[in-house]
Amino acid sequence: MWSYVVRRVLYNVPIFLVIVLILMGLLRINDPVAARLGKVASAEAIAAERDRMGLNRPFPEQYADFLWDFARMDFSERSWDQAQTVGQVVFPSIVPSLSITVPALALSAGVSIVIGLIAAANRGKLIDRALMLGAVLGMCVSYLVYIILGQKFGAFWLSERLGTRIFAVQGYEDWTTWSRPLNALRTWAHYCLLPVLISVVVTMGYDTRFYRAVIVEQATSDYVRTARAKGCGERRVMFKHLLRNAMIPIITRIMITLPFVVVGSLLLEIFFGIPGMGRTLYNSIINKDFPVTQAIVALLAAIFIASNILTDVLYAIVDPRVRLS
Amino acid sequence: MSRRASIAAWMVTFVAAIACASAQPAAKTIALPMRTDGPKSLDPAAGSTTYDNMAAVQFYETLLQVCYYDESRFEPLLLAELPERLDDGKRYRFRLKEGVRFHDDACFPGGRGRAVNSDDVFYSWKRLADKRNGLKNWWLLEDTIVGLDAFKEAQNAALDAGGSFDYDAPVEGFVRVSDLEFEVVLTKPVFRFLWVLTMFQSSVVPREAVERYGQDFASRPVGTGPFVLREWVPKQKLVADRNPNYHDCTYPEASLWSEEDRAAGLAEAAGQRLPIADRIEFTMYVPDQPVWLEFQQGTLGYIELPFDYFSQAFNPRTKRMNADLRRRGVGYRAVPQLDMIFRAFNMDDPVVGGYTEDRKKLRKAISLAMDLQEFNDAFYSGLCVVYDGPIPPGLDGHPQGGRVAGAPRGPDLELARRYLAEAGYPDGQGLPTIRFYTSQGGNNADQVELLRRQLGRIGVRIDVQLVDFSTLIELVNKRSAPMFSFAWLTDYPDAENNLALFYGPNESPGSNHWNYKNPEFDAMYEQAVVMGPGPERTALYERMRDMVIDDCPMVGSLARTRYYLTQPWLKNARPTERFWSWFKYLDVDESKR
Numbered sequence: 001m002w003s004y005v006v007r008r009v010l011y012n013v014p015i016f017l018v019i020v021l022i023l024m025g026l027l028r029i030n031d032p033v034a035a036r037l038g039k040v041a042s043a044e045a046i047a048a049e050r051d052r053m054g055l056n057r058p059f060p061e062q063y064a065d066f067l068w069d070f071a072r073m074d075f076s077e078r079s080w081d082q083a084q085t086v087g088q089v090v091f092p093s094i095v096p097s098l099s100i101t102v103p104a105l106a107l108s109a110g111v112s113i114v115i116g117l118i119a120a121a122n123r124g125k126l127i128d129r130a131l132m133l134g135a136v137l138g139m140c141v142s143y144l145v146y147i148i149l150g151q152k153f154g155a156f157w158l159s160e161r162l163g164t165r166i167f168a169v170q171g172y173e174d175w176t177t178w179s180r181p182l183n184a185l186r187t188w189a190h191y192c193l194l195p196v197l198i199s200v201v202v203t204m205g206y207d208t209r210f211y212r213a214v215i216v217e218q219a220t221s222d223y224v225r226t227a228r229a230k231g232c233g234e235r236r237v238m239f240k241h242l243l244r245n246a247m248i249p250i251i252t253r254i255m256i257t258l259p260f261v262v263v264g265s266l267l268l269e270i271f272f273g274i275p276g277m278g279r280t281l282y283n284s285i286i287n288k289d290f291p292v293t294q295a296i297v298a299l300l301a302a303i304f305i306a307s308n309i310l311t312d313v314l315y316a317i318v319d320p321r322v323r324l325s
Numbered sequence: 326m327s328r329r330a331s332i333a334a335w336m337v338t339f340v341a342a343i344a345c346a347s348a349q350p351a352a353k354t355i356a357l358p359m360r361t362d363g364p365k366s367l368d369p370a371a372g373s374t375t376y377d378n379m380a381a382v383q384f385y386e387t388l389l390q391v392c393y394y395d396e397s398r399f400e401p402l403l404l405a406e407l408p409e410r411l412d413d414g415k416r417y418r419f420r421l422k423e424g425v426r427f428h429d430d431a432c433f434p435g436g437r438g439r440a441v442n443s444d445d446v447f448y449s450w451k452r453l454a455d456k457r458n459g460l461k462n463w464w465l466l467e468d469t470i471v472g473l474d475a476f477k478e479a480q481n482a483a484l485d486a487g488g489s490f491d492y493d494a495p496v497e498g499f500v501r502v503s504d505l506e507f508e509v510v511l512t513k514p515v516f517r518f519l520w521v522l523t524m525f526q527s528s529v530v531p532r533e534a535v536e537r538y539g540q541d542f543a544s545r546p547v548g549t550g551p552f553v554l555r556e557w558v559p560k561q562k563l564v565a566d567r568n569p570n571y572h573d574c575t576y577p578e579a580s581l582w583s584e585e586d587r588a589a590g591l592a593e594a595a596g597q598r599l600p601i602a603d604r605i606e607f608t609m610y611v612p613d614q615p616v617w618l619e620f621q622q623g624t625l626g627y628i629e630l631p632f633d634y635f636s637q638a639f640n641p642r643t644k645r646m647n648a649d650l651r652r653r654g655v656g657y658r659a660v661p662q663l664d665m666i667f668r669a670f671n672m673d674d675p676v677v678g679g680y681t682e683d684r685k686k687l688r689k690a691i692s693l694a695m696d697l698q699e700f701n702d703a704f705y706s707g708l709c710v711v712y713d714g715p716i717p718p719g720l721d722g723h724p725q726g727g728r729v730a731g732a733p734r735g736p737d738l739e740l741a742r743r744y745l746a747e748a749g750y751p752d753g754q755g756l757p758t759i760r761f762y763t764s765q766g767g768n769n770a771d772q773v774e775l776l777r778r779q780l781g782r783i784g785v786r787i788d789v790q791l792v793d794f795s796t797l798i799e800l801v802n803k804r805s806a807p808m809f810s811f812a813w814l815t816d817y818p819d820a821e822n823n824l825a826l827f828y829g830p831n832e833s834p835g836s837n838h839w840n841y842k843n844p845e846f847d848a849m850y851e852q853a854v855v856m857g858p859g860p861e862r863t864a865l866y867e868r869m870r871d872m873v874i875d876d877c878p879m880v881g882s883l884a885r886t887r888y889y890l891t892q893p894w895l896k897n898a899r900p901t902e903r904f905w906s907w908f909k910y911l912d913v914d915e916s917k918r
Contacts, residue, residue: 030799031799032795034795035795035798036795037373041798042460042464042835045460049461052456052459078540081365082365082559083368083541083559084544084559089559148614151614151615151618152618155618156618156621169615170615172561270612271612271614271615272615273561273608273609273611273615275561283362
């Protein structure tokens, strides 16, 4: 297996290099200097700023420098937009993103799989139709509407009615103080639970329909009929046989979302003022902060490649028919 | 206990636990909003945006400050008295206030902030000439102080040659008299120089801190300001505590306030030592909804009411605050901006540019087809002031009633069509589609649809390009945008700042984005720039204004009025956008919180 992993990593190195090359090239199509200096920049000020930002250097040199720094995980280059290094901008934003996306992914995957199973087990019945109608309704409404209504009613209206603030309208505090776990949980719930719930509601619609389709497809397979003919109970058929065989598409779906777990949920982070990776990436693009954009996209590309390789490994673990070679 | 009751009990406990997480703020702490992702730097020499200003002035101070009780005037801040004007305004003598010390910081011997002296002022201004600081604020002192431009050239050349920027090199116009006294010799008696001394970029910083912290100086402010930095989480929050060593500065005397302000209770704190609050906490808000909801929750001391929420707080027709907010004791202040929202023409463009009669008539036809009041009603809740020319309300040279006789103020479709025909494009025939650039932000996508419809009425077609702000600036700087739009917020309350936008030598990539070149205008500008306020200068401003209106390099203008809401517990609040150090005057009435 390890030789397979090493080979896959090596195959993906050129892909990574091309991604970074395209990214850096695209970023430099428009000159970022004028935007930084605003409406009253003189030609001299623009030239001085370009020099300061290192944009006067040849592109291959900038490309090689970035790769060299990235390979050494050296993120000490200064952000162009903030009075910090790239590392100081990027790394503190990982935990806030994970605070939302990991619980949201776990909850939505867990709940959706259960609902998918229930719907598939009751295929064609009223309960199946009701669940699927709920899922479609969930998908029909824009993410933004959930956020705005969630903020208005979940945070503001509820607080007004109860006379105490359950969920924050917006904001984030570092909750990772492990010495006082209850406090940590309280702080996390105050700032993050509402965005998590909104995220779950939104993604559940898509996930439930997907998982139901996967399970229904498996439910019509020969091995399920055989299991039933052998006298397996419905629960055993569902969890022991069917769910196990449905794991490949389920793993694929979850693994595809993994890089986005790290990069966060842009809309949620912006509206709830959560200083996560999504918001950091968005800000860096808007503010033409190339060092930060490059670092985040390169990290994302690396995580995406890693999660693809990990997916293949997991296939082999959950399905004995799959052999890594 | 039944299972259901047990679940209910757990939920109640959980909700109560979460509620406890939102702790009440400590006494005399004021939560304030920043409607953006916040400052990019706390270094005055590197700052330029409103939010850089809002943050930096809590920690740094300038020689002069805008008066809280009258924003059209300035008063000494780090000075003992207003500077003495010598040689008909070509030389100023300054005397620093005694006992002003920098914040206590490890960069000073023993960690105790030292007294501010004349060299600190010279050093701070020289930093604006250092290209390593970006030169973005150099325009404030360019061609102003004798020898400073030469100093800049020489030192930056030394940097380019691999040497160092020598801050000890002399500047002829900086004359040190003593630790607390100095003189500045100007190249010409430009009146705006004193206004520049109220701008945060000219704040006084200690050399020790800059040298010790290097690039980190941008996030480690060491100034003389009323607050010291406690915590800055970029793009999230900034917390500042009262500076315990703040110099002797008091709330303005009662006699200085207008009767209206006195009636509003603004003079009650007269004579109190500043700052009054123990702590100020800025939170950054990008979307509008959270700031509006948090104000309603009573968390934020004040907010600038977003235009989209105006109708929720006020009756749009009567501009009367709604009953709920009135009942809660919420106060408000309408703050007129020194603002100029315009649609501009690139005067170098082969189609819409040029100074011949037919080109002027084309631009005037476009101007006459536009209905600025419709923009005002549709997009600004009718809160803007529509006026002719580039001088906003409140400044010398602003036309009476906002109107100038003969100005191409629309809508006048008949005259627009006539001018268009006289320009050689009857009903727009033969006129190529004009490319119009504006930024993607706000409601610009809707605004351009209205513009397209208004111009379509006379047969003028525009090709709208919604681009991000940086692209817009780049295109304008390269003179590639035939027609474009953005706004200009006047830096200091003198129309000279707006008229400088039409001064030939400031053409792109400078602030003269329309590349307007008129030798007569330039000569008048050079004359006006060295004049102090008075009827003679106002007359000159008016002639320059009319010249711009006649040549029509722009269609405009609109000046926004922003509504600020204040909580009943926030005392001494008189929100303004002319300067941002007024948080030091704020107080809290805990009994009303």
